[in-house]
Amino acid sequence: MAEKEERKVTPRSQDFAGWYNDIILRAELADYSPVRGCIVFRPDGFAIWEALRDELDRRIKKTGARNAYFPLFIPQSFIHKEARHIEGFSPELAVVTHGGGKQLEEPLIVRPTSETIINHMFAQWIHSHRDLPMMVNQWCNVVRWEMRTRMFLRTTEFLWQEGHTAHATQAEAERETLTMLEVYRSFCEEYLAIPLVTGRKSAAERFAGAVETYTIEGLMGDGRALQCGTSHFLGQNFAKAFEIRYLDDNNQLQQVWQTSWGVSTRLLGAIIMVHGDDQGLRIPPAVASVQVVIVPIWRKPEERESVLGAARAAFAALDTAGVRVRLDDREGLTPGFKFNDWEMRGVPVRVEIGPRDVASGEVVLARRDAPGKESKRKAPIAELPARSRALLDEIQRDLYAQALARREAETRQFDDYASFQKQMEGEGGGGLADVYWCGAAACETRIREETKATCRAIPLSQQIAPGRCIVCGETASERAFFAKAY
Amino acid sequence: MAEKEERKVTPRSQDFAGWYNDIILRAELADYSPVRGCIVFRPDGFAIWEALRDELDRRIKKTGARNAYFPLFIPQSFIHKEARHIEGFSPELAVVTHGGGKQLEEPLIVRPTSETIINHMFAQWIHSHRDLPMMVNQWCNVVRWEMRTRMFLRTTEFLWQEGHTAHATQAEAERETLTMLEVYRSFCEEYLAIPLVTGRKSAAERFAGAVETYTIEGLMGDGRALQCGTSHFLGQNFAKAFEIRYLDDNNQLQQVWQTSWGVSTRLLGAIIMVHGDDQGLRIPPAVASVQVVIVPIWRKPEERESVLGAARAAFAALDTAGVRVRLDDREGLTPGFKFNDWEMRGVPVRVEIGPRDVASGEVVLARRDAPGKESKRKAPIAELPARSRALLDEIQRDLYAQALARREAETRQFDDYASFQKQMEGEGGGGLADVYWCGAAACETRIREETKATCRAIPLSQQIAPGRCIVCGETASERAFFAKAY
Numbered sequence: 001m002a003e004k005e006e007r008k009v010t011p012r013s014q015d016f017a018g019w020y021n022d023i024i025l026r027a028e029l030a031d032y033s034p035v036r037g038c039i040v041f042r043p044d045g046f047a048i049w050e051a052l053r054d055e056l057d058r059r060i061k062k063t064g065a066r067n068a069y070f071p072l073f074i075p076q077s078f079i080h081k082e083a084r085h086i087e088g089f090s091p092e093l094a095v096v097t098h099g100g101g102k103q104l105e106e107p108l109i110v111r112p113t114s115e116t117i118i119n120h121m122f123a124q125w126i127h128s129h130r131d132l133p134m135m136v137n138q139w140c141n142v143v144r145w146e147m148r149t150r151m152f153l154r155t156t157e158f159l160w161q162e163g164h165t166a167h168a169t170q171a172e173a174e175r176e177t178l179t180m181l182e183v184y185r186s187f188c189e190e191y192l193a194i195p196l197v198t199g200r201k202s203a204a205e206r207f208a209g210a211v212e213t214y215t216i217e218g219l220m221g222d223g224r225a226l227q228c229g230t231s232h233f234l235g236q237n238f239a240k241a242f243e244i245r246y247l248d249d250n251n252q253l254q255q256v257w258q259t260s261w262g263v264s265t266r267l268l269g270a271i272i273m274v275h276g277d278d279q280g281l282r283i284p285p286a287v288a289s290v291q292v293v294i295v296p297i298w299r300k301p302e303e304r305e306s307v308l309g310a311a312r313a314a315f316a317a318l319d320t321a322g323v324r325v326r327l328d329d330r331e332g333l334t335p336g337f338k339f340n341d342w343e344m345r346g347v348p349v350r351v352e353i354g355p356r357d358v359a360s361g362e363v364v365l366a367r368r369d370a371p372g373k374e375s376k377r378k379a380p381i382a383e384l385p386a387r388s389r390a391l392l393d394e395i396q397r398d399l400y401a402q403a404l405a406r407r408e409a410e411t412r413q414f415d416d417y418a419s420f421q422k423q424m425e426g427e428g429g430g431g432l433a434d435v436y437w438c439g440a441a442a443c444e445t446r447i448r449e450e451t452k453a454t455c456r457a458i459p460l461s462q463q464i465a466p467g468r469c470i471v472c473g474e475t476a477s478e479r480a481f482f483a484k485a486y
Numbered sequence: 487m488a489e490k491e492e493r494k495v496t497p498r499s500q501d502f503a504g505w506y507n508d509i510i511l512r513a514e515l516a517d518y519s520p521v522r523g524c525i526v527f528r529p530d531g532f533a534i535w536e537a538l539r540d541e542l543d544r545r546i547k548k549t550g551a552r553n554a555y556f557p558l559f560i561p562q563s564f565i566h567k568e569a570r571h572i573e574g575f576s577p578e579l580a581v582v583t584h585g586g587g588k589q590l591e592e593p594l595i596v597r598p599t600s601e602t603i604i605n606h607m608f609a610q611w612i613h614s615h616r617d618l619p620m621m622v623n624q625w626c627n628v629v630r631w632e633m634r635t636r637m638f639l640r641t642t643e644f645l646w647q648e649g650h651t652a653h654a655t656q657a658e659a660e661r662e663t664l665t666m667l668e669v670y671r672s673f674c675e676e677y678l679a680i681p682l683v684t685g686r687k688s689a690a691e692r693f694a695g696a697v698e699t700y701t702i703e704g705l706m707g708d709g710r711a712l713q714c715g716t717s718h719f720l721g722q723n724f725a726k727a728f729e730i731r732y733l734d735d736n737n738q739l740q741q742v743w744q745t746s747w748g749v750s751t752r753l754l755g756a757i758i759m760v761h762g763d764d765q766g767l768r769i770p771p772a773v774a775s776v777q778v779v780i781v782p783i784w785r786k787p788e789e790r791e792s793v794l795g796a797a798r799a800a801f802a803a804l805d806t807a808g809v810r811v812r813l814d815d816r817e818g819l820t821p822g823f824k825f826n827d828w829e830m831r832g833v834p835v836r837v838e839i840g841p842r843d844v845a846s847g848e849v850v851l852a853r854r855d856a857p858g859k860e861s862k863r864k865a866p867i868a869e870l871p872a873r874s875r876a877l878l879d880e881i882q883r884d885l886y887a888q889a890l891a892r893r894e895a896e897t898r899q900f901d902d903y904a905s906f907q908k909q910m911e912g913e914g915g916g917g918l919a920d921v922y923w924c925g926a927a928a929c930e931t932r933i934r935e936e937t938k939a940t941c942r943a944i945p946l947s948q949q950i951a952p953g954r955c956i957v958c959g960e961t962a963s964e965r966a967f968f969a970k971a972y
Contacts (some may be wrong), residue, residue: 011966031610031611033556033557033603033607034561034564034603035557035559035560035603037592038553038557038558038559039557040555040556040557040607041554041555041556043553043554043622044550045554046554046555047552047553047556050553051556057783063504064695066529066532066533067529067532067533067536068526068527068528068529069526069527069532070519070526070527071519071521071524071525071643072524072560072627072629073521073524074521075520075521075641089589090587091586092586093584093585093586094559094582094584094585094586094594095582095583095584095585096580096581096582096583097581097582097583097584098579098580098581098593099579099581099631100576100578100579100580100581100631101579101631107584108521108580108599110558110582112597116801117519117520117521120515120520121519121526124517125517126847136529141558141626142557142625145585145587146584147586156585157557157558157559159555200742228850247636282942283862292683338724391703398605405540424529432507
């Protein structure tokens with residue numbers, strides 16, 4: 001493997017979108033594919049998805065939902081059963097018209113989301129109040145024919161989980177919607193170290209077919225917001241369309257109340273855009289498939305065996321302790337090249353072992369999130385597993401704290417429309433604007449058209465005095481977060 | 487939940503296919519869907535797939551392959567690049583012709599398998615011998631427009647893993663093909679308790695585009711064979727079609743040598759058909775999402791609390807010990823109904839706790855695979871975790887041994903064609919026929935046309951004297967397994 005002089009990564013401050021794409025390609029997370037708008041998840045990128053998926057799957061199962069799998073294809077007529085659902089998804093559908101060499105009698109839609117087919121099945125399975133709640137989740141691919149695509153954030157095909165539940169009462173379904181919002185929030189904050197604002201969506205931003213949509217929103221490194229997950233209270237919209245009814249304990253036929261909720265591979269984009277820097281990725285330790293990389297360093301051939309021996313012992317000690325560790329014993333590459341390579345890939349901790357370290361029974365620990373000599377620490381080899389674990393915990397906390405500090409610095413309250421508008425002008429982000437809004441669609445539209453900012457979230461349970469809508473000046477009882485968004 | 491008088495399951499001996507469908511629906515493993523040939527994997531069925539997938543995934547990763555994800559859609563032109571590949575798959579393709587409301591310039595194929603798109607990417611990623619071997623695996627859905635479908639065994643959409651590798655030399659690729667065959671064999675035998683015969687396929691049964699296909703074949707409860715997994719040596723067929731070349735260490739451009747290998751949700755069908763009986767499923771403990779079910783039994787209300795208390799303590803002890811356990815404390819159902827229900831669902835061990843057991847500090851252990859009072863055992867409550875684990879291990883071994891004994895009883899050597907043909911006549915199976923075969927396509931065709939049996943596997947490394955082909959009487963140097971197959 002020659003040490004090629006590779007083109008430098010576009011600086012993040014100079015061109016955020018260019019930086020983002022460079023990082024994804026250079027860290028080998030994903031690649032473009034020959035299919036319009038579809039990407040290839042390469043092993044290093046897919047490993048992050050697998051770690052994230054396994055942890056979120058555990059948390060979802062804890063709430064009582066069970067995994068299932070429904071067909072990829074949906075009969076075209078199903079999509080049309082819920083009026084707002086088809087209105088929302090109609091422009092984005094991929095349609096199978098031929099199968100087995102023949103034209104199909106009824107075209108099949110490649111699922112853009114599975115409310116329709118799952119609720120068709122729920123209608124077969126739900127008969128009595130004893131069958132409720134019914135809670136299923138599926139991990140799958142979905143397809144939405146997007147006009148403008150961007151790796152991980154918006155692709156024609158993407159991977160996600162979609163949960164679908166049916167309940168006997170409105171209160172229970174509403175509770176479920178908020179339970180899942182909280183599962184998503186705590187998962188993203190604890191596991192991905194991404195601080196979030198949460199709240200409900202405005203009518204304009206609601207899921208097609210939902211009564212209420214709740215969202216978790218992150219702020220990316222360029223000051224734009226990213227919707228990281230949504231949880232929908234569907235009311236009885238789909239229950240009516242698909243006739244999902246049950247006998248209550250008085251033997252009366254009732255319609256169920258429903259929810260659906262999902263997060264997708266878009267979260268990989270969030271990790272990059274929240275934590276990455278000009279040297280590459282910075283992967284939060286909890287989700288890193290390699291948490292510690294060991295780089296042995298020697299100059300003279302006679303040093304090789306003792307250094308490699310110590311490196312192998314360090315690997316074994318960390319591996320036994322359950323740390324996800326990799327030994328980079330590649331030949332013919334300088335330590336400096338390896339350092340850069342692992343920094344690009346975002347491995348949280350690097351362990352350096354040289355001849356003098358072997359002699360003194362020590363190793364050097366370097367943090368990906370705090371480059372430079374001053375943050376390096378020496379540790380006795382015997383303490384390496386304990387010290388690594390403590391350091392990984394510290395990095396996880398620090399990445400979150402750093403992202404939170406930036407989010408807070410980039411969150412601004414505005415009382416007058418002109419300052420708000422000024423803040424949103426210019427290239428890139430603009431941060432989160434926290435403003436009084438009367439809730440009128442007209443005011444929201446004016447904001448979108450004049451500032452490109454959209455309503456990201458209206459926080460729940462606001463304990464504030466009424467104020468004046470930032471647009472029209474009418475009385476407003478709530479504040480909302482507006483931002484330019486991906 | 488009322489104890490309905492449900493229709494009895496079709497007896498296995500009377501109508502194997504009817505029995506098979508009854509079991510799947512009654513044990514709630516899967517359901518029919520409104521999409522032609524597609525099924526819904528219900529939570530109890532999907533849980534088996536998840537357990538199976540997680541274990542096989544670990545074993546695949548141990549060989550050095552890493553997971554990745556490639557697009558669902560394949561440009562139509564790609565499928566045509568390898569001549570035999572398109573010839574084999576052409577009748578089975580589902581075609582997307584419209585996206586985002588417009589007709590596509592080039593139709594997209596919903597992947598029936600991913601050799602073409604993955605090898606297109608391999609050509610971008612492989613430059614030097616240092617990039618080899620390249621080994622990726624993906625878990626995904628695939629679509630093949632099947633004319634006759636059967637739940638799990640042959641469905642229009644199914645789930646599988648497909649591994650794809652590229653190597654510098656022919657020998658290395660051939661070794662990889664056999665390594666994966668062995669991974670599949672040991673996984674199915676150890677984990678699913680399904681005994682297999684292994685070997686290579688005849689030319690007629692080979693994967694479209696492969697030089698050699700290797701197979702693991704199981705014998706189902708009706709005496710028919712089921713192909714449970716395949717591993718293909720692709721030679722340089724796809725390397726040529728997709729121009730996958732690397733610079734060797736002499737700086738010469740070379741083509742790679744390749745393999746691909748896969749198993750699918752068809753394995754769920756194999757578990758049912760190998761282990762199930764007239765009472766329902768019998769799930770091997772290793773893959774059972776519930777290994778032990780606890781059924782508390784009481785008559786008088788005053789017994790309820792002490793019995794339930796003991797049952798909860800038993801649950802906690804098993805759960806802590808890592809046994810996958812469920813407490814069936816549903817009200818209003820008789821113990822007999824619960825016994826039948828859990829037998830249908832195939833839970834390997836049932837723990838019964840009644841008032842007398844509580845008094846004596848004991849519980850009763852009942853085996854799903856050995857019904858009847860004589861195989862029940864009492865165990866002190868304190869020993870329940872250890873006894874359960876030992877019993878689960880024993881059941882795993884016994885299910886395998888039982889299946890192996892039946893496979894051996896149903897494997898017959900034939901020296902004359904008439905006896906072979908007679909054995910294959912009649913409804914259902916006929917078992918495995920072990921015969922000399924000269925290898926000529928004409929003899930294979932005659933067998934297929936006259937007996938409906940096909941060549942399932944030609945065992946590797948046969949240490950036998952040459953004999954006479956069972957069809958033509960010419961010299962044959964190999965024996966092969968023929969059987970009627972799913």
